[in-house]
Amino acid sequence: MRAVVTVTGSDRRGIIAKVSNFLFERNVNIEDISQTVLGEQFAMIMMVDMGESSRDFAALAEELEEKGKEIGMAVRLQHAAIFDAMHNV
């Protein structure tokens, strides 16, 4: 299953390394990464494949949220379908 991880916040140092390592440890495959800066805010978007994930969706979402608190950023995990539905005809 494809999902999207988004990370937003003000501190960008080492964020990609921290989050990708975290996903790697849980066997979540990163298919694509992009990042952008919106004003003061840093945003990173990762497309991931959870096919081999060692966690189910709810558990991974919760752990990512916790990880976000630890690194001082907002981290979310969402089904890719919501973005597909809203932005593609």
Added chain:
Amino acid sequence: MFNKTDVLETIEMIEKEHLDIRTVTMGISLLSCIRADGASTAQAVYDCVTKRAQNLVKTAENLSREYGIPIVNKRVSVTPVSLVTAAFPEKSALVGKALDRAARELGIDFLGGYSALVHKGTADYEEKFLATIPEVLAETERLCSSVNVGSSRSGINMDAVGQMGRIVKQTAALTAARDGLGCAKLVVFCNAVEDNPFMAGAFHGIGEADTVINVGVSGPGVVQHALKFVPDADLTDAAELIKRTAFKITRAGQLIAKEAASRLGARFGIVDLSLAPTPARGDSVAHILEELGLEVVGCHGTTAALAMLNDAVKKGGVMASSRVGGLSGAFIPVSEDIGMIESATAGKISLDKLEAMTCVCSVGLDMIAIPGDTPDATISAIIADEAAIGMINNKTTAVRVIPAPGKSVGDEVSFGGLLGRAPVMPVHGGDASKFIGRGGLIPAPIHSFKN
């Protein structure tokens, strides 16, 4: 890979602009629950609802977590209870209370369908059923009631209109200690729809399948925010932007609706394309109208702005969903919209303006507090006026007014939560009791003869 702006836009809509799925409503047919007497029917109804909807809340919460979009309300609508209790109407309260217990057991905030459809005439059993409404609404917490008194095809049942004026007043009296809260759970319709997911007017029509999922989307904040970026756009461009925004909002609703139906073993019914406000700042339909250039909602120009908004929402939404239904349009409940509350408190919007606005949007005079001493016949006359607008314009109209016991213009009623608060608004003083007392049926309009 998605465009990163799209991903961030969705997140911004959800986190900053109150984009949410307003309600996932499960429609349940109760026709198979009819037994020989009131008590066993009530038990069968309770068993049926608690069984079919047992996973509703949990499923909605899971969907919300997985897709990252809040689902604010989980609700149930049922077959109009007057039909279920037709053989023992005086026992209808037993079924009403069983439904309220079921709602509590399921952990849902409202359950709709303590309803009767009397648009062409009131049967004996319906007469007796209607009489139970005030007491049942006073003694239940989560049950909602609605009565359809007219339609474009049949005309307006003025006997029922007369009776509903009295029932609204009785309901207020029996819930006087809570500012007439019972009336916030009672809607009088013309052209009621059978697949409405929104409360208090939801019921599960008899033409529907056994178990259906209907979803109501929302997002006034998202539309207002989008308009902020085009302060100088002409109204053609503004309408276009609203359309595009409504499309995105509705697609989220469609996705959730289909997924919820599949997980709950129910049919996907409809997506209701409504802009439903809440009392929270940033979630107001009134503020969209003000964003379009009105100083305050209620001033001249409000009806035109609302007509444009309502139409653009539909055009964007229809393209986004395979099945559209319910009320689909902008809601203008006074107590549930911070912009409306502020305008009404400042005396900038009148009942007459609200009535005009109901000609061009869904639904009707909604969540409006009026003086507690408003005569029954005046309430009936307000209902008749709204029903006439609905009947002639082939649209749903409704009246949900609260004659706040012991309160008059200048006072305020407060219900808390989504129901919000409202200043008591003045009604006209002239007496309509002779007109209402005539009763009978206002015949269906000429354009109803379409066959």
